[in-house]
Amino acid sequence: MLEILPKVARLQASYVLGKPLALPINLTVSVSYRCNSRCKTCNVWQRPNDDFTLDEYDRTFASLGRAPYWFTFSGGEPTLRKDLPAIVASAYHHCRPGIINIPTNGIQDKIIPTHIEQILQAAPASEVIVNLSLDGIGEKHDQIRGVDGNFERAMRTYAGLKALKASYKNFTLGVHTVISNFNIDDFEDIYHFVKNELQPDSFISEIAEERVELDTVGTGITPSIGLYQPAIERVQEGMRQSQPVGVSRITQAFRDRYYDLVKRTLVEQRQVIPCLAGVASAQIAPNGDVWTCCIRAESIGNLRDFDYDFGATWRTAKADALRRSIKAGECYCPLANAAYTNMLCHPYTVASVVLEVGQRTRANMLKKYRRTPPGRMLPVVSINQK
Numbered sequence: 001m002l003e004i005l006p007k008v009a010r011l012q013a014s015y016v017l018g019k020p021l022a023l024p025i026n027l028t029v030s031v032s033y034r035c036n037s038r039c040k041t042c043n044v045w046q047r048p049n050d051d052f053t054l055d056e057y058d059r060t061f062a063s064l065g066r067a068p069y070w071f072t073f074s075g076g077e078p079t080l081r082k083d084l085p086a087i088v089a090s091a092y093h094h095c096r097p098g099i100i101n102i103p104t105n106g107i108q109d110k111i112i113p114t115h116i117e118q119i120l121q122a123a124p125a126s127e128v129i130v131n132l133s134l135d136g137i138g139e140k141h142d143q144i145r146g147v148d149g150n151f152e153r154a155m156r157t158y159a160g161l162k163a164l165k166a167s168y169k170n171f172t173l174g175v176h177t178v179i180s181n182f183n184i185d186d187f188e189d190i191y192h193f194v195k196n197e198l199q200p201d202s203f204i205s206e207i208a209e210e211r212v213e214l215d216t217v218g219t220g221i222t223p224s225i226g227l228y229q230p231a232i233e234r235v236q237e238g239m240r241q242s243q244p245v246g247v248s249r250i251t252q253a254f255r256d257r258y259y260d261l262v263k264r265t266l267v268e269q270r271q272v273i274p275c276l277a278g279v280a281s282a283q284i285a286p287n288g289d290v291w292t293c294c295i296r297a298e299s300i301g302n303l304r305d306f307d308y309d310f311g312a313t314w315r316t317a318k319a320d321a322l323r324r325s326i327k328a329g330e331c332y333c334p335l336a337n338a339a340y341t342n343m344l345c346h347p348y349t350v351a352s353v354v355l356e357v358g359q360r361t362r363a364n365m366l367k368k369y370r371r372t373p374p375g376r377m378l379p380v381v382s383i384n385q386k
Contacts, residue, residue, distance in 0.1 A: 004069045004098070004344075011280045012345055018323065020314055023067035026281035026341040028074055028294065029057075030213075031087060033286055035076040037105045038146030039135075041180045041208045043215040044076055050287040052303075054083050054090065059308035060284070061094040072101040072337060076286075079104050079112050089122035101129045103176060106154030107147060113160030120168045128168075131176035131204065132158050136183050137193050144182050158198065175200045179231060180208035184223045187231040195238065204255065205235060206336050207262055212297035213285075225266040232259050253353045254343055261343075262334040271332045273346045278323045280341040282314075290314070292322050295333045 010022040031052070035045040052060075071091055078084055079102075088100060100123055104112055120128050132154060135144045141151040161173050175194050179187060194203050207228060208221040223231075236259055239252055264272045278292030278300075285291060289299040290313045300319035306312040313319075325331070343349040 106157035
């Protein structure tokens with residue numbers, strides 16, 4: 001992860017100067033709007049399809065080079081594309097990202113584990129994260145997702161994915177819950193089910209957002225702060241009581257900060273920290289439109305019109321205008337994908353995370369030291385005397 005620090009410095013300079021001095025390190029690639037779910041919180045499946053081909057993705061990734069560190073391959077349902085492993089393999093070949101993130105509804109229980117194993121084999125040096133969507137338990141999940149039997153199929157998919165962990169050390173299996181007005185009252189039950197029954201590597205949640213991309217503006221799916229705050233603070237409490245090791249200590253500390261940002265955004269109705277969407281993060285729509293983010297979903301240019309050169313698309317006059325608008329605070333949102341990059345590029349947040357991780361590490365070491373009996377613990381040596 002240290003290799004992205006020079007990139008972060010250039011992105012910070014880009015934001016200050018108002019000029020794109022670098023390509024984004026966080027890129028979401030929506031491979032299709034097609035979806036076999038009919039979620040109450042998303043209408044993306046109704047959007048027209050004009051999906052990029054594998055060759056078009058290959059040319060785009062070649063133009064990006066080693067700039068992106070974090071790829072998210074989303075949809076729609078990304079696993080509906082039979083060539084998803086080949087698309088991810090192309091991104092890995094050209095860009096060598098540190099993180100590859102793939103969300104899934106888990107409906108195709110006989111196909112998804114096989115596709116993910118192919119991706120793990122194609123990207124051995126990347127951390128591959130798969131997040132299974134879970135918005136309820138049993139029939140409640142099916143009702144919110146609009147598909148009978150979704151929960152049972154998702155559980156079979158989860159079991160198939162969990163079996164891969166024994167063979168692939170670069171695999172992180174998570175569960176993802178969208179907190180909406182449809183499940184806010186059941187969130188405590190969801191949390192306990194995930195923690196006690198599924199026991200994933202990570203449990204993350206996002207608040208349901210009204211996005212242009214999802215055609216959910218004006219639908220009233222977002223819970224009030226009064227309902228959201230106690231639910232998410234239950235997650236934060238569990239995180240703070242855990243004792244993650246290695247890099248997980250850092251990622252968890254950032255996630256804890258993200259949940260605080262969401263709460264403040266809902267209350268203060270503004271950008272709590274500067275948003276670097278259009279500078280450090282971006283999204284590619286299925287038809288090749290490049291967006292600063294999926295909340296506004298305003299195209300800065302289409303890759304097909306720029307011979308699949310991402311850099312040329314990134315430097316259009318429309319892109320500059322959107323960056324100025326975002327920097328002026330003319331929009332705000334709790335979008336997770338952009339928020340994590342924003343925090344990474346925000347010196348105060350990074351410093352506070354480093355301080356917290358250091359303090360927790362020291363506290364854990366002191367606890368371990370106090371449990372150690374006084375005196376030096378020496379190994380028992382058997383001496384044969386004659």
